[in-house]
Structures are given as C-alpha cells and as structure tokens.
Amino acid sequence: MILEMKVPSPGESITEVEIATWLVQDGDYVEKDQAIAEVDSDKATLELPAEASGIITLKAEEGDAVAVGAIVCLIDTSAAKPEGSTSEAPKTEAKVEEKKPEAPKAAPVAEKTYASQTPSPAARKILDEKNIQPSDIVGTGKDGRITKDDALNAVPSMGTPTGGNRGSERTKLSMLRRKVAERLVAAKNETAMLTTFNEVDMTAIYDLRNQYKDEFKNKHNVGLGFMSFFTKAVTRALELYPDVNSMMDGDYKVGYDFADISIAVSGPKGLMVPVVRNAENLTFRGIEAEIKRLALRARDGQITVDEMTGGTFTITNGGVFGSMLSTPIINPPQSGILGMHNIVERPVVKNGQIVIAPVMFVALSYDHRIIDGRESVGFLVAVKEALENPTELLMDNNPKKALEL
Numbered sequence: 001m002i003l004e005m006k007v008p009s010p011g012e013s014i015t016e017v018e019i020a021t022w023l024v025q026d027g028d029y030v031e032k033d034q035a036i037a038e039v040d041s042d043k044a045t046l047e048l049p050a051e052a053s054g055i056i057t058l059k060a061e062e063g064d065a066v067a068v069g070a071i072v073c074l075i076d077t078s079a080a081k082p083e084g085s086t087s088e089a090p091k092t093e094a095k096v097e098e099k100k101p102e103a104p105k106a107a108p109v110a111e112k113t114y115a116s117q118t119p120s121p122a123a124r125k126i127l128d129e130k131n132i133q134p135s136d137i138v139g140t141g142k143d144g145r146i147t148k149d150d151a152l153n154a155v156p157s158m159g160t161p162t163g164g165n166r167g168s169e170r171t172k173l174s175m176l177r178r179k180v181a182e183r184l185v186a187a188k189n190e191t192a193m194l195t196t197f198n199e200v201d202m203t204a205i206y207d208l209r210n211q212y213k214d215e216f217k218n219k220h221n222v223g224l225g226f227m228s229f230f231t232k233a234v235t236r237a238l239e240l241y242p243d244v245n246s247m248m249d250g251d252y253k254v255g256y257d258f259a260d261i262s263i264a265v266s267g268p269k270g271l272m273v274p275v276v277r278n279a280e281n282l283t284f285r286g287i288e289a290e291i292k293r294l295a296l297r298a299r300d301g302q303i304t305v306d307e308m309t310g311g312t313f314t315i316t317n318g319g320v321f322g323s324m325l326s327t328p329i330i331n332p333p334q335s336g337i338l339g340m341h342n343i344v345e346r347p348v349v350k351n352g353q354i355v356i357a358p359v360m361f362v363a364l365s366y367d368h369r370i371i372d373g374r375e376s377v378g379f380l381v382a383v384k385e386a387l388e389n390p391t392e393l394l395m396d397n398n399p400k401k402a403l404e405l
Contacts, residue, residue, distance in 0.1 A: 003052050003075040009068045010041045010305055016067045017041050018175040019060050026058045029081055036073070038301070039066075040175035045301055048072070055079040063172060119146040126151035140170070180271055187330045191248075192368040195327040198380050200387045202343055202358040205229050208390060208399060215405050220285045224403070226340070227263065228287040230315055232394045233386035234338060235259045235280040238313060241379040243371050244336045245312050253370050262311030262331055265295050272298040273331060275311040285404050319343065325361045335371055338383065339363040 007017055017039040024036045030050040037048040050056070054077040060066050119127055119134050123146045127134060130151075137154045139146035173181070187193065209224055216224040238245040238259050246255040261279040265272050274294035279287060297303045314331040319342035328339035339362065346359040364380045386393040395402035 001077045003054070003077050004071045005048075005051055005073045005075060007039070007066050007068050007070055007072055008048075010039075010046055014041050014068065014305065016065050017046075019062050019064050019066060019072070020045060020174060022058060022062055024056055026056070028056055029079065030054065030056050030075065041305065045174070045176060046304075047301070050075065052077045053081070065175070119151065120148060122148045123151035127154065130154060130156055132156055183332055184329050187332045191330055191332070191335075193330055193365055194368045194376070195363050195365045196373075196376050196380055197325070197361060197363050198384050200360045200362055200384050201348060202226075202360055202387070204388055204390055206358055212399060212403055212405065216285075216403055219405060220289070222285065222288045222292055224284065225288060225291075227291050227315070227317070228284045229387060229390055229394065230338070230340060230383075231261055231263075231276065231279050231282075231287050231291075232284065233383045233390075234261060234313060234315060236386055236393065237379045237382035239280070240382050241375045243375045244366065244379045246370060247312070247333045247335055248367065248370055249333075256312045258312070260310055260312045262308075262314040262334070263291055263294065264314060264316035264331075265298050272303055272308065273311065273314060274298055274303055274307050275309070277310075283404060284402060313337070315340065317341075319360065325363065327363060328365045330365055330367060335367040336376075336379075337365050338380075339365070 010017060018041075020038040020040045022037050024030055024034075030036055030053065032050055032053045034050045035047040036050050036056065039046055039048050052075050054075040057074040057076070058072075059074065060072045066072055119139075120141075124134075126148065127137075127146075132151075132154050134146055137146065137150060138144070139150050141147040141150070205226065213224045216222075242255055243253075245259060246253050248254075258278050259280045261276045262273045263276060265274065274297070276282070276287065276290050276294070282290065294303070294307060297307070311331070312334060314328075314334055314337040316328050316337060317340040318326050318328075319340050323341050324344070325341055326339050328337045330337050341361045341363075343358045343360045345356050347354050348357045348359065349355075350357070362380065362383065364376055364383075366376045368376075391397055391399055
C-alpha cells in the first residue's frame with residue numbers, strides 16, 4: 001500500500017511551509033513517527049514525523065515551498081524492513097570502485113561549465129559599462145551562464161589580487177528568517193516608533209539574588225535570574241499605564257486587562273519570541289520556570305506556533321550578548337517593547353557621594369500613535385522604580401514569602 005504523506009497545518013493562518021532539511025534520503029526505510037524532515041513556517045521550525053513504516057519516496061526538494069495539505073512524500077507500507085546493511089555493503093563498495101576509472105570524465109564537465117559563461121545580453125551591457133571581463137566572474141545561471149544579477153553584483157578589481165581567499169556564498173533565507181525580516185521592516189514603516197531611555201541601579205536586585213539565589217535554586221530547581229524581576233516590574237507598570245498594553249486595529253485601540261509577555265530568545269533557527277501567559281498572576285518561581293521551559297523548547301526546535309502568538313508586550317535582553325544600549329524594534333501588532341542591556345559598574349551619586357554601582361541602561365520603544373510621551377516615560381520610570389526598590393514594590397516587603405522560601 002502506498003501512503004501519501006501531506007503537509008499538516010502547523011497553525012492557524014499558515015498556508016504553506018518550506019522544506020528546510022530532509023533527514024532521510026529517497027529510497028530509505030523509515031519507521032513510524034521517525035523524524036523525516038524539518039519544515040519552516042513563518043513562525044517556527046517543526047519536525048515532520050513519518051506516518052507509517054516503509055520505503056520513502058521524496059516528492060519535494062529542500063528549499064521548496066509546499067502548500068499545507070500538499071503531498072511531500074510517499075511511503076510504501078508493504079515494503080519489508082531490510083534485514084541489515086551488511087549484505088548491501090559490498091555492492092556499495094563495488095559501485096564506488098567501478099566509478100573510479102570514470103572520475104577523470106568529470107573534468108570536461110567543469111571546464112564546459114566555466115567556458116560556457118556567456119553573458120545574457122542585459123548582463124553583457126552591464127559588464128561593458130563596468131569594464132569587467134566575463135572571464136573574471138562566475139555565472140550562477142544554467143550551465144554557468146552569467147545572469148543580469150551576476151553582472152549587477154560584480155565588482156571591478158580594485159588592485160592586484162594578493163592570493164587570499166575571495167569566495168562568497170549565496171544562501172536562501174529560511175521562511176522564518178524572511179518572515180522576521182518582513183515584520184521588522186513593517187514595524188519601522190507602519191508605526192510611529194519612538195524610543196525613550198533610562199538607567200537602573202541594580203544594587204538592590206544584586207543584594208536579593210546574592211542572599212536568596214542558592215536557597216531559591218535548591219527549593220525550586222530553577223535559577224533566580226533578572227528576567228523574573230523585569231517581568232514583575234513590567235506587569236506592574238502595565239497596570240499603571242494600560243495604554244502601553246494596547247494595540248492598533250484600524251481606527252480602534254484594543255486594550256487588554258491581562259499581560260502576556262513575549263520574551264525574545266535566540267534559537268538555532270534565529271530569533272524566537274515565546275509568550276509567558278498571564279504573567280501578572282505568576283510568582284517569581286512561576287515566571288522563572290516558564291521562561292526556562294520555553295527557552296529550552298526554542299533551543300531544541302520544539303516550540304510551537306501557539307506558544308509564540310498572542311503576546312501583548314515584549315522584553316528583549318541584548319545584554320546577554322554584551323549590548324550597552326540599543327533601540328529595540330516593536331514586535332507588531334504590539335505597541336511596546338522593553339530592551340535590557342549589559343550591567344556595568346559605573347560611578348553614580350548617592351546621598352551626595354560618588355559611589356560605584358552596577359548600572360543597566362534600559363530602552364522602551366513604543367508606537368507613538370496610541371502611546372503619548374507621558375505614558376511612555378511614566379511607564380519606564382515605573383519600571384526603574386520597581387527594579388531599584390523591589391522589596392517594597394514587587395515583594396510587599398516580604399522577600400521570603402514572595403520567593404516562596
């Protein structure tokens with residue numbers, strides 16, 4: 001029996017995926033539920049498991065865009081599982097040995113490809129204008145033909161080659177990366193984005209973490225990081241300035257009475273933004289545990305579309321990469337994003353004295369169409385106040401109870 005495997009729907013509103021990598025080869029025997037491919041949607045990379053055991057026939061190439069519901073491979077479920085590879089090993093070796101004498105024949109093919117670098121008429125005109133010889137560039141068209149794009153990208157020689165490497169590689173962006181790029185450009189072009197800055201003295205948080213982090217880790221099996229403090233500070237500020245927790249929908253503003261906080265994390269396939277749901281109701285332990293769970297799923301490529309949609313505000317931490325200051329880009333359709341940065345010991349004035357303190361610069365980018373300066377600045381000041389006085393404003397003057405110790 002031949003089973004037709006179709007592309008399953010990875011989530012609502014997604015109509016096509018891209019074959020990122022085949023994990024098996026045409027003609028392989030696959031087991032039921034074995035991962036046979038990685039597919040990219042515009043929101044995540046997902047594994048495609050085999051629906052049955054049998055011999056697989058691939059119906060799409062890596063890089064192909066395939067509609068949801070389209071056939072990507074066939075599985076012959078009546079094919080018997082091979083006893084082992086030992087009996088077939090000599091055949092493979094024999095084939096390799098038979099092909100060895102024919103290896104020199106490959107040279108004329110390569111020579112023909114290089115020699116056939118005939119520019120298209122449009123490419124010839126561009127090369128003549130740049131005073132570049134066709135033999136100086138490598139064509140990417142069929143059989144090495146120089147295309148118009150090759151000619152446009154060609155750079156005249158600026159001097160005598162030194163013998164160093166001058167190679168380049170043209171790689172198609174994944175569907176996820178293309179979608180991220182599209183959304184970032186849209187956010188810049190379609191919103192009235194503005195950024196306001198402030199600085200936070202992290203001394204109080206340092207003291208709390210140094211005092212309780214070991215006990216917190218031993219009891220809850222999760223670290224007491226900075227993200228729980230920032231998330232609690234943000235949810236408090238969103239209650240004080242609800243316009244920051246809203247979105248544009250045509251001529252309407254949509255406000256929310258909950259805080260679903262998107263946390264930007266770097267995954268193997270690029271930027272991921274999983275969402276901590278109803279963060280306003282979570283404890284420090286709950287926030288740290290949920291962020292750890294989502295970060296691990298993003299790192300292992302198991303994050304789902306549902307886990308990355310529906311956030312109302314975003315926190316991004318460029319400080320883990322050493323960023324001192326940045327202007328984060330809004331994560332549409334949200335209206336605000338808070339950027340954290342690295343913590344550096346800096347001279348500050350306290351009680352009329354210059355002292356050294358751990359200081360972090362923070363940045364709030366916001367959509368000025370629905371968030372005015374008073375709300376944006378007030379929001380960031382509220383975040384600063386909570387971070388500099390967490391015991392009173394985030395822990396109700398009882399750190400041990402707040403940390404569930």
